[in-house]
Amino acid sequence: MTTDAFIRLDGVRKFYRSRGQEFLAVSDVSLEIEEGELVSLVGPSGCGKTTVLKILAGLHPHDGGTVTIGGGSTPFDATRDIGMVFQQSLLLKWRRIIDNVLLPAEILGLPMRPARDRARDLLAMVGLAGFEESYPYELSGGMQQRAAIARSLVHDPKLILMDEPFGALDALTREKMNLELLRIWSESRKTIIFVTHGIQEAVFLASTCAVLTAGPARMADHFEIDLPYPRTLSMKTSEKFGEYTRRIYALLGME
Amino acid sequence: MEKFANWLRRYSLAIFIHVLVIALWQFWVVLGDVPSYVAPTPVDTAMAIFSNYDWTRNTLVTAAEIFGGYFLAVIFGVGLALIFSWSRILSSTFMPLIVSANMIPKVALGPIIIVWFSYGLWPNIMIAFSICFLPILLTTERGLSEVEPDLLDLVRSLKGSRWQIFTKIQLPGSLPYIFSGMKVAVVLAVAGAIVGEFIASEEGLGYLMLQVQVTLDTAASFLAVFLITLVGVALYAIVLILERLFVVGDRRLEGSY
Ligand SMILES: Nc1ncnc2c1ncn2[C@@H]1O[C@H](COP(=O)(O)OP(=O)(O)OP(=O)(O)O)[C@@H](O)[C@H]1O
Ligand SMILES: [Mg+2]
Numbered sequence: 001m002t003t004d005a006f007i008r009l010d011g012v013r014k015f016y017r018s019r020g021q022e023f024l025a026v027s028d029v030s031l032e033i034e035e036g037e038l039v040s041l042v043g044p045s046g047c048g049k050t051t052v053l054k055i056l057a058g059l060h061p062h063d064g065g066t067v068t069i070g071g072g073s074t075p076f077d078a079t080r081d082i083g084m085v086f087q088q089s090l091l092l093k094w095r096r097i098i099d100n101v102l103l104p105a106e107i108l109g110l111p112m113r114p115a116r117d118r119a120r121d122l123l124a125m126v127g128l129a130g131f132e133e134s135y136p137y138e139l140s141g142g143m144q145q146r147a148a149i150a151r152s153l154v155h156d157p158k159l160i161l162m163d164e165p166f167g168a169l170d171a172l173t174r175e176k177m178n179l180e181l182l183r184i185w186s187e188s189r190k191t192i193i194f195v196t197h198g199i200q201e202a203v204f205l206a207s208t209c210a211v212l213t214a215g216p217a218r219m220a221d222h223f224e225i226d227l228p229y230p231r232t233l234s235m236k237t238s239e240k241f242g243e244y245t246r247r248i249y250a251l252l253g254m255e
Numbered sequence: 256m257e258k259f260a261n262w263l264r265r266y267s268l269a270i271f272i273h274v275l276v277i278a279l280w281q282f283w284v285v286l287g288d289v290p291s292y293v294a295p296t297p298v299d300t301a302m303a304i305f306s307n308y309d310w311t312r313n314t315l316v317t318a319a320e321i322f323g324g325y326f327l328a329v330i331f332g333v334g335l336a337l338i339f340s341w342s343r344i345l346s347s348t349f350m351p352l353i354v355s356a357n358m359i360p361k362v363a364l365g366p367i368i369i370v371w372f373s374y375g376l377w378p379n380i381m382i383a384f385s386i387c388f389l390p391i392l393l394t395t396e397r398g399l400s401e402v403e404p405d406l407l408d409l410v411r412s413l414k415g416s417r418w419q420i421f422t423k424i425q426l427p428g429s430l431p432y433i434f435s436g437m438k439v440a441v442v443l444a445v446a447g448a449i450v451g452e453f454i455a456s457e458e459g460l461g462y463l464m465l466q467v468q469v470t471l472d473t474a475a476s477f478l479a480v481f482l483i484t485l486v487g488v489a490l491y492a493i494v495l496i497l498e499r500l501f502v503v504g505d506r507r508l509e510g511s512y
Contacts, residue, residue, distance in 0.1 A: 057412040079414045086405045094427050094504040106423065107415040135504035155413070 004071050006035035006191055007056070007159070013064030014051055025051045027216035028065070033208070035074050035158070038185050038192045040202035042248060043212030043220075049195045052217065053161045056193065057082050069159065076158060080108050083152030083160040083190075087167045089144035091136040097147050098123065098132040104155045115154060122150040125184060142173040146180070153188060162194045166201070175233065178204055182231060203244040204231060211251045220251045295474035300481060303474040308463055310482065316459040318486045320376060320448035324383025325490060328440055331384075332391025333433060340399040340425070357389045361447065365454030372455075379451030379459070386447035387440035391433070398432025399425050431505060434498040441494060445487040 014026040026048040033039050043049050054060045055067060058078050070076020083104070091100045098119050105115035123132055126146040128139075136144055145165060152160050165181075166174045178201060185192055196202050202209050203225055210222040225244055227235055235241055277297045283289070284296045291299060304310055335353075339346035361382050372378040402425055410420050452461025460479040467475040495512070 054408065057408070059408050059411055082412050084409050084412055086409075088403070088405065090403055090406045090409065092424065092427070094430075094502070096504075103423070104409075104413055107410060107413045107419055137504065 004073065005032040006037075006069065006071065006074055006076075007031070007033040008068040008071060009052075009056075009065065010068075011065035012052070012055060012062050012067060014048070014055060014060065015063050016051075024216040026055075026062075028218045029212070030065075030219055031210055031222060033191060033193070035191050036189050037207045038182075038194060038205055039208045039210055040206035041193060041195045041210050041212065042197070042199065042202045042252075043217060044214045044252060045197070047212050047215040048217035049212060050163055052212075053084075053163055053193065053195060056159070057084060057161055074158065080155055081158040083155070083157040085145075085148050085152045085160065085162040085165040087164045089136070089141075089148040091144055091147055091151075093136050096133050096135060097128065097139070100136065100147060101151045101154050103151060108155055110155060118156075119150065119154050122153050123147070125187060126150045127180065140173075142169055142177060145169065145177065149181070149184065153184075153190070158191060160190050160192045162192060164195055164197065167197065174198075174201070179233075181205065182229070186229065199245050199248050200236065202248065203227075203241060204236060209244070209248065211248055214253075221247075223247075292471045292473050295477055299474045300477040303472070303478040306472070306475055308467070308475060310478070313458055313460050313463050313479075314482050314486065316376065317448060317452065317461065317483060320379040320383055320451065320459065321444050321486055321490060323376070323380040324385075324447060325387060325440060325444040327380065327384045328388035328391055328444065329437060332388050332436070332440075333395050336392050336395035336399060339396060340421075353389070353392070357385075361385055362450055362454065365451075368451075369455040374455055374457050378455050379448050382451035382454075383444045383447035386450075387443035390439045390443070391436040394432045394436030394439075395429060398429025401428060401432065430502050434494065434502060437494050438491065438498075441487060441491045444490070445483060449483060 009029050009031045012026060012029045013024075016023045016025050029048075029052055031039075041049050041052065051060065055062045056069070069078070070081075091097070092103070095103075098116070101119040101123060102112070102115055105112065105119070120132060123129060126149055128143060128146055128150065131139060131143070131147075136147070139147065145168075149165070152162075166177045169177060181192075181194075182205060194202075194205060196205075206225050207229075208222060208224050211220040212218065213220045227238075227240060280294075281297050284294050295303075335349075339350065365382075368378045368382065372381065402420075406424060407420065410424065415423075448459075449461040452459040453465065456462040460483050464476050464479045467473075467479070
């Protein structure tokens, strides 16, 4: 085990307490993530993926094990180094797109002028140049999700947590967004943790794939996806790609 | 240009339907030979403005009661909802009381209100207020609690403060709710003020209606009703305009009333 991994989860455990009852949501998750990786997190519904993300985001305390972010050479500021994207874009419908993207900068109290320039650049990067002054309802679902990604990047965080960000999109838009995400990732060089139900998506995007067991979550396995970047859709039909997806299906007990 | 055409299309329809109803009413009375103490024609009704009932003063009195009670209701309804959204304890202490107090039939309280406040503007303002305040409180409360949990997580992951959540997300998000409560409240404020005048008043359009009913001056009675309606519609229009100004980015509002 290297000690200078960017993120280290070691034996993480989490109980939810409701109505006097304890419910074990995550039993034992250990994982190391290097800076700049794109890690996909796969597992059956309800196994605790969102819970793991929330622990990483500092939204929930964990009840056992250790969570270290920013080991070694990379300092990490828990307040401003996290960006989040959810299944729903959660754009504020009374704000123009640019002002939606600026929300994290406002909350952190960053200087607004440079933030605004950065928001413009980010909107251009996610392919929304020209929509700065639009309202969310004027954008399609995929475009709203791009805006949400721009919002997660505006304060220049080191870690982006994505919880099924494309889960509400149709299959075609989803494939496009996958390619977009890979481009955004290669341009921004962020560490991304990407929760998904799509096995194909998980393999296609990730440099490392982590598979959780049915809840309460344990780490079933994690492995590098040894396919070169930039990835192309044709890789999905390759032998290696098929091996990876079969491996995940097997881990999930579906083969 | 296109905007103007839209505007024209929308409002010409609204005006047309009103004129049509008035015209039908005129025809019905004239052709049906309806006696004027049963239903006067729109023209007779309009002519009643020349009878010496001091329409201006009575209309102003009623308008003051409606607007006054309504204004208080907005201030207290929204204000209490804000306080309740900040304090669970205050909310669970006082909400039940407010709800049961609102079940008291305000009309039945009329005689007591006269004893307490005597005649005049204030008792009627209080009745209008008490009738229209609850829907504003309830819708505002609902609007403030309507926040996506994931959005809260997003703000919390950035260590955003409660105040930031309130000003940037809760409050703007609750505006559509507040306005729908305010629209319902307009109707209730009008009803409240008139009921008040029926019970305890020496002026105002409601009081006037009681006076003219004795002499069977139905035209004046109709004019009073018309003026009351006009005051209500004016208040509603103000609320509608404020809604257009404050609730942005909501396509569902386009062309709604
Ligand atoms: N706030 C909470 N209080 C109590 N139990 C919770 C809470 N949040 C989640 N749980 C429970 O913890 C378990 C894991 O939930 P979690 O949302 O992390 O699953 P998930 O892997 O993200 O599922 P999905 O893929 O369906 O989104 C579930 O059984 C859920 O019912
Ligand atoms: Mg989840």
